[in-house]
Amino acid sequence: MVHAMIARHYLYGGYYPVGGSWRIADTIIPRIQATGGEVFTYARVARILSDGGRVTGVEMSDGHVIQCGTVVSSAGVANTFGNLLDAEVAADLGYAEKLVSVEPSFAHLGxxxxxxxxxxxxxxxxxxxxxxxxxxxxxxxxxxxxxxxxxxxxxxxxxxxxxxxxxxxxxxxxxxxxxxxxxxxxxxxxxxxxxxxxxxxxxxxxxxxxxxxxxxxxxxxxxxxxxxxxxxxxxxxxxxxxxxGYQQGELYGLEHTADRLRSDWLTPKTRLKGLWLTGQDILTCGVTGAMMAGLMTTTAMVGLRRMGPLMKRIFN
Ligand SMILES: Cc1cc2nc3c(=O)[nH]c(=O)nc-3n(C[C@H](O)[C@H](O)[C@H](O)COP(=O)(O)OP(=O)(O)OC[C@H]3O[C@@H](n4cnc5c(N)ncnc54)[C@H](O)[C@@H]3O)c2cc1C
The missing domain is CATH 3.30.70 (Alpha-Beta Plaits)
Known part of the structure; x- marks a missing residue:
């Protein structure tokens, strides 16, 4: 079904952002800042910190710690569960075992x-x-x-x-x-x-x-x-x-096998309170796949009932 959706999307012509692909970031960033958010580049997270089954913050690669109760990761599940969460936490929550069941997608030359x-x-x-x-x-x-x-x-x-x-x-x-x-x-x-x-x-x-x-x-x-x-x-x-940051150069994240698409753990909500997933690994690859994953994660976080008024505020 996913392949049919992608093929259909191309049959009638694809889309290209006027002004180039960087316009995607350029359009979104002011919206994030307008609501009090900040956007950083070249800011690598080294660890997602947790205590007693709850997220407590992130440690940056320069050692700086940001304390917070909610982390949304779009760095891919292999990175999130395999590198960013402490190995002990990932094993206790069963993610170390789950990661073995998925493969990276093919890498590429550009x-x-x-x-x-x-x-x-x-x-x-x-x-x-x-x-x-x-x-x-x-x-x-x-x-x-x-x-x-x-x-x-x-x-x-x-x-x-x-x-x-x-x-x-x-x-x-x-x-x-x-x-x-x-x-x-x-x-x-x-x-x-x-x-x-x-x-x-x-x-x-x-x-x-x-x-x-x-x-x-x-x-x-x-x-x-x-x-x-x-x-x-x-x-x-x-x-x-x-x-x-894709460990094996997998531009499309996880391999799109039937097992992966059927799995019950590649969802916005994780087993660690306060940690959410988004991006191509929880839905399907591509810009639209990642964008819709963002919508899914937001819906999971705020609840379906609050989503309608939120969408109205965003798009009005
Ligand atoms: C050359 C190329 C051409 C493509 N062309 C198309 C196309 O025409 N149409 C289309 O739909 N798709 C295309 N894709 C695929 C598309 O880019 C991806 O499917 C999409 O970007 C996935 O979005 P995402 O948000 O899940 O992940 P990403 O866009 O990969 O975002 C994840 C971000 O997390 C960051 N990150 C990783 N680890 C850390 C860390 N530890 N700390 C902080 N940040 C971290 C990464 O730097 C990255 O910016 C193309 C991909 C490539 C490489």
Whole structure:
């Protein structure tokens, strides 16, 4: 059902925020501040503190402690129960056992491309490309997991600047393209723990090779772009780990198996009083999945009866 909903959403065209994806944060932050909230970036939580079955606060990675009775975590359940809660607490509440029953979703490579001409002049489409080497997706994934030089089982290409009617006002005479393709985390495990931008020549060479292969997929579909690319940068599952905190680079959080979607513990309310979950792991992946998870968590926290008036206040 979840897949059918996502497929239907794309069949009639997707959505793209005017002004670029950062407008999502830019629109939400003033709303949070208007109600007395604060937003911090580069503020990593090291531990969720609890005492006697209740949340008592969070300890930041710089040792600073914020005392509070309520914590809502969208850092993913693997992080929340596996890293942020003390191991003893997670085991006592049964979460250590539950975590073993779920898998991370596939990790990915990203290619972020800049061009020195407009999307219009370059003839960039507004649609996304989904490129498959054959109809046997499962066999293609298996072959790829065994051999990094096998065909990518899927390559996704999108054209953000072509979709954004405001882009030309902000960055005249330029365009952007994004490529996303799967890549098993295992291929990168040997560089685990290294620092972003300083992972070594062998890592850079492997990354460059994968990036060149993905660029060929782009040129295969749009040959006129050869020689027009100004710059590109490749990300790996270690980049997703570095920037997003996903331990195995799993951009979509937990694997979307039937068991996961049936489980009774991936819900907003946790077994620790005052700790709530939100984000893609308690519903389904994607921006809309995460947004609706936010609505679910709010509803669970304030109760259905208070939700109506709250929605009126938010949207009026
Ligand atoms: C390249 C790429 C392209 C994508 N394109 C699309 C698309 O076109 N459409 C779509 O619908 N979805 C897309 N997605 C997927 C989408 O981004 C995710 O499904 C969505 O962001 C999940 O939202 P979330 O709030 O659950 O988690 P996140 O957006 O990952 O937010 C979790 C936040 O928690 C923070 N965090 C983690 N650990 C800690 C800690 N210890 N302390 C403090 N903060 C912490 C992370 O830094 C992160 O900011 C894309 C993803 C990627 C990587």
């Amino acid at each position: 290619v972020y491309i800049g061009l020195k001409d407009t999307a219009e002049n370059l003839g960039l489409p507004r649609t996304n490309f989904w490129i498959y080497p054959s109809n046997d997706f499962d066999a293609d994934v298996e072959a790829f997991e065994r051999d990094p030089d096998a065909e990518f089982p899927v390559v996704y290409i999108s054209f953000p600047s072509a979709k954004d009617p405001d882009y030309e006002n902000r960055h005249p005479g330029t365009a952007t393209i994004e490529i996303v393709a799967p890549a098993p985390y295992e291929w990168f495990r040997r560089w685990e723990g290294s620092t972003w931008g300083k992972r070594g020549d062998d890592y850079d060479a492997f990354k460059a090779h994968l990036g060149e292969r993905l660029m060929e997929h782009l040129y295969d579909k749009l040959p006129a772009l050869r020689g027009r690319v100004d710059y590109y940068e490749v990300s790996t599952p270690l980049s997703t780990n570095w920037f997003g």
